[in-house]
Amino acid sequence: MTYVPKSDFLQVMVTRGYMQDCTDIEGLDEKLMAGVVPAYIGYDATAQSLHVGHLFNIMMLRWLQKTGHRPITLMGGGTTKVGDPSFRSDERPLLTPDKIAENITTIRGVFTKYLSYGDSGAIMLDNAEWLDGLNYLEFLRDIGRYFSVNRMLSFESVKSRLDRDQSLSFLEFNYMILQAYDFLELYRREGCLLQMGGSDQWGNIVNGIDLTRRVAGAEVFGLTSPLLTTSDGRKMGKSQGGAVWLNEDLLSAYDFWQFWRNTTDADVGRFLKLYTELPIAECDRLGALGGAEVNAAKVILANEVTTLCHGADAARAAEATARATFEGGGIGEALEVRLLTRAQLGAGLANTHVLTATAIAASSKEAKRLIGDKGLRFNNELVVNPNDLVTADTIGAELKVSVGKKKHFVVRLAD
Template sequence: MTYQPKSDFLRVMTERGYLADCTDYEALDKALLAGPVTAYIGYDATAASLHVGHLLNVMMLRWFQKTGNRPITLMGGGTTKVGDPSFRSDERPLLDDAAIQSNIDGMQQVFARYLDYGHDGAQMLNNAEWLDGLNYLTFLRDIGRHFSVNRMLSFESVKSRLDREQSLSFLEFNYMILQAYDFLELNRRYGCQLQMGGSDQWGNIINGIDLTRRVDDKPLFGLTSPLLATSDGRKMGKSQGGAVWLNGAMLSPYEFWQFWRNTTDADVGRFLKLYTELPVDECDRLGALQGSQINDAKILLANEVTTLLHGADAAASAEATARQVFEQGGAGGDLEVALLPAGTATDGLTVIQALVQSGIVGSGKEAKRLIAEGGLRMDNEAVTDPQTTVQAAALEAGIKVSVGKKKHRMLRLEAPAN
């Protein structure tokens, strides 16, 4: 982006790495300067909790409010009954009203940690309020006529599915019309001018802007964030053990803390900027640390992110538990240490190489069998891929390796000879 924003919100989005695209940077910047602006992000209630993959956009809403604007979290009580087909290979399972409401209740617990829903603050709305009562023929006549099927088929989110000759139901095809209608209704009811979302939602956002221009002749804005992957190619929000849920009942604060503590070295600086409120310069400094020092930055990252979601006490407890488990070996005394010869892990090792060279297992065949049977964990995280890389910096700090339920070792690099 060559345009240099003047508003606090767009400046934060740019400096911290939240921004993928915007329909009109300069016009939105001017609106924000004149502010406050109302913006929303929609969340369909397809699960009982948000997961780490949602956290980027939750942080965007938090920054939006912190810079003096009004965020709306729009719960998809209506659109969840249809299901977003964007970039999916099959139709989502349909949920009944009770399941949808239960999921919304679970998600609301997370939003309350990040946003202030007090007087003149953030709002939590449900699109079932206007979608459930729609008259089908009236909706087709007044809203449906503004949509070109040819154009809808051209959106990458739909086109990619059709190109693979995978079925797209008429029910799903209506989703983008309903989401566009959400933007129109939010503008009419609450003066909402901006929709934000992941870059996979670009087509849906543009539809809402175009519909509102055609129906009410109102200019609206769209802003998207990048779809994040970790530096080793994994989708953000997924770990080897499954989704990293944000509700404490589905994933303990300790396990959440561990997810961030196990961040790959190359991601530390970027994640500090996206998922904490530390100053950008400090994030860059911490992300540039090398060797064992980067582990201190990872602990700070884990503490900061866990504090935002679960509170400072939960973060401190998680760190204390981690130190007890990994440094003192828990209540049972020190863990037995398995050493790798100094200099063997300059560029990292595969998990199989690390297990064999340290003597934790007797052969590569035994290590592969252990992984295939789900019997290996490293830092309490299941290892499912035999090609998983173990970084030298992590080995310097020490990694807890669990073989089955009873055999635990602290895997470390041997200190070089003086």
């Protein structure tokens, strides 16, 4: 019989689809029912911003706080210097300490939109605070002795790399020890009882639980979420134009809104549960809509997610801009952003080549067929000649490309 949790937090995790595995769900449930549980998720500073792939576990921290517990966001100022090898085929590029510090500064602002910091609220820490000052020999003697290399090699995140005969450096191999030490240190400093993360972090989390039990004699827990992909198999966080960043200086609120507006029909209900706070019954109702009606659900999804990340004003402005982009305010029509580099464009590019270069058409033959069937419009004007040139002046700030009545794209120039 499947265990049915009693605590508000675990009920949310299960019913909304956040949870994949838990090391001891009944034990954790008892702790959550007994009092405030501090829990953490770690974020390495490998880029200037987090992307929508991180929103999954940011929402987990938000729900943790909304159900009365204490979120800890741990910035990986120390672990970023090593790089997590989990399920990677190659070593991460090493960043300088200055670059890591710069990335942490730009990432931090996102969390203040989702969590309430301050007295007895969420806290943010940087593991460089304790990792940078470690004495190597003391660390090996005091912590390294608790780790079995045989066991570390058995974890799927490492094993999958070695099975493909891909090199795993000694530097990367140390990552799981450092992450395990983070859990021990957070237990000592903040009474942290729970680490959460994606399912690819299971081995690292289990190591931290085992280390904390051995060194501190404490019972702590781990909870993982499924690695999320869209219904068509794409990794969450990526789009045709690249990563969907959470920082507005890297991706405008409008483009962020459009990413969610372009959600495939099959993902609407699931994404409403994961990325908004709408009641589950409403998420199910909206997700069950079909035909043209599902477009209204996509607008609600885009508005709700954008409001959390960029504010209600930004969401309203994005929706208004989208309405104005289409004739008659047809917000029911999707708008995808495609990038065309200046090098690709050169002095000018034929209409057909613009379509293939931006993957709007799969081939020149398909592009010519669209034009021949009078199914292509640029900025709402019918395209009749496949060989007419598109120039930088033609595109301007952006070029609206319409394929038939329901497919719409915006082509922008990129350096």
